[in-house]
Each structure stands twice: as C-alpha cells, then as structure tokens.
Amino acid sequence: MPATLPDGDPVPADGALPARALEGLGTRPFAFYVHVPFCVTRCGYCDFNTYTAGELGPGASRDSYADTAIAEVRMARRVLGDADLPVATVFVGGGTPTLLAPDDLGRVLAAIDAEFGLAPDAEVTTEANPESVDEAYLGKLREAGFTRVSYGMQSAREHVLAVLDRTHTPGRVPQVVDWARGAGFEHVNLDLIYGTPGESHDDWRASLEAALAAGPDHVSAYALIVEEGTRLAAQVRRGELRQPDDDAMADRYLIADELLSAHGLHWYEISNWAAAPDARCRHNMLYWTGADWWGVGPGAHSHVGGTRWWNVKHPAAYAARLAEGVTPAHAREVLDDADRRVERIMLELRLADGCPAGLLDDGAVRRMIDDGLIEPEPYRRGRAVLTLRGRLLADAVVRDLI
Structure with missing residues (x-):
C-alpha cells in the first residue's frame, strides 16, 4: 500500500x-x-x-x-x-x-x-x-x-x-x-x-x-x-x-x-x-481474480463490483472521520469494461493458471509463443500461461498484450 x-x-x-x-x-x-x-x-x-x-x-x-x-x-x-x-x-x-x-x-x-x-x-x-x-x-x-x-x-x-x-x-x-x-x-x-x-x-x-x-x-x-x-x-x-x-x-x-x-x-x-x-x-x-473486498484502515483500498476506493492516509484523520460517522474514503474510481479487461490481463497472467485466451489478441499471443514467453499447450486449451522466461519478463509481456 x-x-x-x-x-x-x-x-x-x-x-x-x-x-x-x-x-x-x-x-x-x-x-x-x-x-x-x-x-x-x-x-x-x-x-x-x-x-x-x-x-x-x-x-x-x-x-x-x-x-x-x-x-x-x-x-x-x-x-x-x-x-x-x-x-x-x-x-x-x-x-x-x-x-x-x-x-x-x-x-x-x-x-x-x-x-x-x-x-x-x-x-x-x-x-x-x-x-x-x-x-x-x-x-x-x-x-x-x-x-x-x-x-x-x-x-x-x-x-x-x-x-x-x-x-x-x-x-x-x-x-x-x-x-x-x-x-x-x-x-x-x-x-x-x-x-x-x-x-x-x-x-x-x-x-x-x-x-x-x-x-x-x-x-x-x-x-x-x-x-x-x-x-x-x-x-x-x-x-x-x-x-x-x-x-x-x-x-x-x-x-x-x-x-x-x-x-x-x-x-x-x-x-x-x-x-x-x-x-x-x-x-x-x-x-x-477480481473478487470483492473491503479494506479497513488508513490508506486501505477496497473494491466492490468494479468500483475501487481508498481511505484517507493518516490514522488521526481516519479516526476523526469515523468518530463523526463519515466515510473514511478519500476518493474512488469506477472502472469501465476496458479498464476491467486490462486489470484481468495484468493480474491473471501472473497466475500459474493463466488468463483466458479470449481476452487477448491471438496474433500477439502467437508471437509470444514463438518467442518462448507463453506456453503453447495451455493456449490451445484456451488459457495463456507464462513460461519461466515469460515470468522473468512478465511486465514487458503484459505491456505488449494490453
């Protein structure tokens, strides 16, 4: 945080x-x-x-x-x-x-x-x-x-x-x-x-x-x-x-x-x-994997149904707001469908289970398979999974895919 x-x-x-x-x-x-x-x-x-x-x-x-x-x-x-x-x-x-x-x-x-x-x-x-x-x-x-x-x-x-x-x-x-x-x-x-x-x-x-x-x-x-x-x-x-x-x-x-x-x-x-x-x-x-959570505490982040918010940073300001019965949230953002797609790729591609192939451009993935960054067999089954080399270059792979 x-x-x-x-x-x-x-x-x-x-x-x-x-x-x-x-x-x-x-x-x-x-x-x-x-x-x-x-x-x-x-x-x-x-x-x-x-x-x-x-x-x-x-x-x-x-x-x-x-x-x-x-x-x-x-x-x-x-x-x-x-x-x-x-x-x-x-x-x-x-x-x-x-x-x-x-x-x-x-x-x-x-x-x-x-x-x-x-x-x-x-x-x-x-x-x-x-x-x-x-x-x-x-x-x-x-x-x-x-x-x-x-x-x-x-x-x-x-x-x-x-x-x-x-x-x-x-x-x-x-x-x-x-x-x-x-x-x-x-x-x-x-x-x-x-x-x-x-x-x-x-x-x-x-x-x-x-x-x-x-x-x-x-x-x-x-x-x-x-x-x-x-x-x-x-x-x-x-x-x-x-x-x-x-x-x-x-x-x-x-x-x-x-x-x-x-x-x-x-x-x-x-x-x-x-x-x-x-x-x-x-x-x-x-x-x-995009679940809902409530973050309690100063500076804590929350996410429910595509809305993300974050609390005020300092413990004193946090305590004062709650004592007044006012939300401690500092600000929020509502993610649109494009934002949520990008987040899914960024997060799920880091997992051993990978992310759904349908979220990705097929041509880009096939180039990465040729470069040894994405496993070919899981992709044929509909999942994009990083190779060991892909894990080392994960940030660059994600940037190219989104």
Missing part, C-alpha cells in the same frame, strides 16, 4: 456505492483486508503507509485502533445493505499488526463475523514480524480464529537484514514457525526479499535454504524495489549503496524457483510458491 494516495472522484459522506457496483453482490467471493499502520521502527526500503510512535502525532493510538477499525466494519455493513456476504478470507496486514494486543485483533475479527458472518472454511491471516510474537501471543490468535500467519523473514543473512533495517536475528524465524505450528496454525508463510545491496547469490541461496528448513508450506519471494522517498533510495542516490542489478535479480528468481520447486513448493503466482493447492494464499487469489 503506497504512502501516497492517487486522485479520484469524490465519495458521498455516507460512503454509498453506485448502483452498478451493488449488482451481483454476493455472487462473487467477498473478503476483508484490515490495515494496521503501526511499526516500532521504519525499515529503510519501506514506503507503506505506516507510522512509528514518534510519527503518529495526536488523534490516534494503538490502544484505540481496534475500536476505530470496528466502526468501519459496521459502516461497511450499512453501505453494503442486507446482502448475504459470508466472508471467505480476512487478511490483517501492515505495518506490524502484531503490535496490537491479540485480544484487539480478535475483537476486529469477531466484529467482521458478527456483521457479515465468516464462511465455515474462512482463511484468516495476519502478518507478523518474527520479533513481535511469542508462543502465548500465537496461541491467543489461534483461539480468536486466525488460521494462517505470514512472517516477514526477508533474509537469513545478518548483513542483509542490517541493510534492510530489520531487527530480528535469523535464528528467530524457525522458532516462531515452530510456535505457530504448536499453536495449531496449519498454514505458515515466510516472506523473502532478494536483490538487497550487498547480497550475493550465495546469501540468497542460504536464505532460501534457511526458509525451507523452517518448514513453511508457503514462501513469497519479492524483488527489492527501491522506492522514491525512502531512506534506501537516498542511500542509492548518494552512492552509499548500489542499485539492484536486473540480471542479478533474474538469476535470483531462477535460484528461488529451482530450490523451492525441488523442495515441493510450486509457483502459483509469479512471486508465490505453495506446497499444495490448499496452502495457497486464498486472500491474494481473490485479489488476483
């Missing part, structure tokens, strides 16, 4: 959606994203909408945040009316969600259940930093109904973690994975980052091997992006750190795919590998 908000159309004070957005409501999967915007320290590479205690200022606090988030959940119910909307997935992200007390996270989840009802097999995820949880905390989360935990591991090398301003030690990760398993979490993800200045191929391979040794059933591996306005970008600009090299990034991706696949984790989205279909992040799959 970027720290800056895009422009858009105004949103009514009560948050009412266009009639077209409500058509078919309940026929598509429905989810909640809950943003917790607090961190102990700001990592140098991060441009997410997060705040340390010193940055927060008056008008918002961790202690009152759960109640504010619950107020938005109740507003969501009023806006969406009486439609039967069992919640398929809930994802609590940040920031560092586990800076809140487990009872607070549990109360937000209970409010979602009370207002909408959780589906019987709902996936409920929270992100966590390895240093932000202990065995007792994880036990309380599991009792509250959380089913999945996603740890920000990033690297197993201390010098790489130092460049990223991460504060946990590498040995903490297997411990917190064991604690999650002991608490009854069936699904555990580890997030990794490759391409950090000073990281070698051997460093990256060691991080992958350490992640696999910890025993997760899901691994996400993301290329480091040097975002403007971050401390890392300033260090690169001053020549203190080197810009990540594109060829090295491609090599790291190939190393990841080879190692993860060899250990039984297979790609299902360009940056995500899972041990089995039921280990995939169902919440993210809903994003990638």
